[in-house]
Amino acid sequence: MASEFAAGNYRFIPAVFQYSSGAQANAGFEIERVRFDRLLPLAEGFARIAAYIRDAGRPLTAFCACELRSPAAFSEEGFRAFNLHYVKTLSEWGIFDGTTNPVARSNVCPEIDPPSEPSFYAFSFTRPSTTTSPSFVIAGGAEARGGTASYPDRIVCYRDPSPGAWREKVRFTAGEMERRLAEFGFGWKDTTGVQAYSVHDFHHALVDELVRRGALRSGLTWHFARPPVVDLEYEMDCRRVLREVVI
Template identity: 35%
Template sequence: LRCPAPHPMGGFLGFNQEYHSLLVEWEMLVQGQNPIARTNVAPLHAPPSETVLYGFSYVEPSSIEPATFVVAGGGELPHRELDEKHIVRFGETSAEAMLEKAQCVVQIMRRRLEQLAADVEMLSSIDVYSVHPVRESVEQVILPGLPQAAHLGVHWFYARPPVQNIEFEMDLRGVRRELVIEL
């Protein structure tokens, strides 16, 4: 999703509640859980006037190997609880702070890969969302933490994460085919 600007934490929580209600209404929950991997970001340049769908990924059960997967976007919140007090280096954007934020996010992504029984060799795309320089994060954190980045590269989107005061977001996927449709 693309939104006009980052939400305050409470606004993002409200957005998520509405989103969850819609999934319930559409009977899309699986065993009470949201099965949809989603990344929300706010482009710094030419943002939309309202939150819009930018793209989506679709996966389904298959016996074909290797398995495919999409890892939802995540920022520097090491705990699942959406609370500003958990943001790594809250309010800081120094090079050192950004490295620590990136380290947190890479750990979250690795944990999510493990939960999907996937590993870094299965990745087909690594996306980073930040308005801060990412070169040091790529060299010092992403390449060591997600070595497949040396082969795939890292897609950097000049956009803010969807919550105010979160500065670095990432998502991952391992898919066989990507189709882009221009509307």
């Protein structure tokens, strides 16, 4: 069930300490997505984001989503260490309270020309708006079931590269996107952007697992990148954002 983050003028789907499963702007507000023309290392990116949000006349708590790029897939231990570092700034901004994190996130690893350190690709924040059209960002999700078990025990078709396994991976991930959309009362028909992340050819699964279910109503942006944890092979995110800029 979605929770309210009043300080940021949005609600969110609770997930894990490092991110939420999605953020939706409250009535009277909209989400603006800002993509950087070049990747910015984490510290520089946070500073640039803070300046941009303040210049827009908004508090730092308006920060509601981000898209990261990392040098390579993490081990489970390495991923947790990175996340503990990442949330320090969110704590300083009054967003992360030590347990609950309302900020949606995607974090993937470009296979070619990756950054030398974790970096920002894009971010989103809420701002006042007269539009009545909703806006939201659904966080990245890969083919791993929920729970506290290790990733090898939760990954769908673990280390199975067969065509049938790939259909299962895409089907599961698309289903998770649908579950998160439904938490906000939306579906694929409401999205304005869908992104997929993989270094494998998953085109044989596109028609039945994505196109027929309406996921590609606005097309698909494919990034040649891996999900952030070793042995995950496919990730997606989606959004409805009417204001997008590149800086």
